[in-house]
Amino acid sequence: MKFLSRYTPLQIAIHVYAWSALVWIVAELLTGTFSINPIQELEQRTGRHAITLLVLSLMCTPVNTIFKWSEPLKRRRTLGLYAFMYATIHVIIFADLDYGLAWSRLIQELVEKPRLIVGVIAFALLIPLAFTSFDIWKKRLGKNWKRLHKLVYLIAPLTFLHYIWSKKGDLLSLQGEVAKPLTYGLIIAVFLIFRIPAIRKALASFIPRRMVLPAKKDAQPKADTP
Numbered sequence: 694m695k696f697l698s699r700y701t702p703l704q705i706a707i708h709v710y711a712w713s714a715l716v717w718i719v720a721e722l723l724t725g726t727f728s729i730n731p732i733q734e735l736e737q738r739t740g741r742h743a744i745t746l747l748v749l750s751l752m753c754t755p756v757n758t759i760f761k762w763s764e765p766l767k768r769r770r771t772l773g774l775y776a777f778m779y780a781t782i783h784v785i786i787f788a789d790l791d792y793g794l795a796w797s798r799l800i801q802e803l804v805e806k807p808r809l810i811v812g813v814i815a816f817a818l819l820i821p822l823a824f825t826s827f828d829i830w831k832k833r834l835g836k837n838w839k840r841l842h843k844l845v846y847l848i849a850p851l852t853f854l855h856y857i858w859s860k861k862g863d864l865l866s867l868q869g870e871v872a873k874p875l876t877y878g879l880i881i882a883v884f885l886i887f888r889i890p891a892i893r894k895a896l897a898s899f900i901p902r903r904m905v906l907p908a909k910k911d912a913q914p915k916a917d918t919p
């Protein structure tokens with residue numbers, strides 16, 4: 694229990710949530726209750742967990758602005774790195790388990806399905822963000838670090854596009870499998886709108902004071918990484 698006291702409740706919640714998808718998958722595989730189409734199921738679950746963690750990382754700034762609660766800002770890196778971890782597992786499952794690393798077949802599939810190209814672009818953009826997320830790179834890159842990390846506001850809509858494109862259904866009547874990806878799209882759109890400085894300022898001044906969490910005395914828990 695002494696070990697746990699080193700972490701804040703938010704840190705514990707993030708680590709537990711992030712690992713839960715993998716633990717669940719392993720538990721189902723061990724008990725023989727996993728899907729009858731395991732590769733597709735693995736692709737879908739890791740993809741969804743990756744986009745969810747990415748969206749959670751986008752939530753940190755609005756939560757800080759609305760509730761004046763600064764801890765989520767320190768957890769953005771952890772959430773982003775977990776999103777990258779799941780996206781990497783997702784890509785490995787696709788390339789290795791699904792296509793057996795048959796590169797020519799794999800490239801042909803990518804060329805034929807633009808939704809996969811969108812996924813590749815999103816993943817390629819995530820790589821520099823993950824590798825430069827550490828303090829040493831923050832110092833080295835200076836102002837460019839912030840510019841580079843704004844790419845997340847491009848990556849999020851790209852992953853939404855990749856997600857909704859892989860689902861069957863009708864966008865207008867909300868028939869089929871589009872409701873869930875559309876919910877992600879809506880959340881991402883709200884976060885992007887929230888990036889507009891005038892809207893951010895208006896919202897911050899609009900929030901009633903009693904909604905704002907009291908500042909914590911204990912201060913600055915260190916940023917953690919997965």
Ligand code: HEM
Nearest residue numbers: 733736737740741743744780784812813815816852856859
């Ligand atoms: C090299 C890059 C990528 C490739 C080749 C790829 C491949 C795929 C494939 C084949 C599927 C369809 C699975 C199916 O329904 O049969 C899929 C779905 C999905 N991918 Fe990716 N992906 C890539 C990058 C990403 C990234 C970076 C993310 C998120 C951060 C992501 C999130 C998703 C999501 C959310 C789904 C839909 C899951 C569902 O159907 O519930 N993908 N991807």
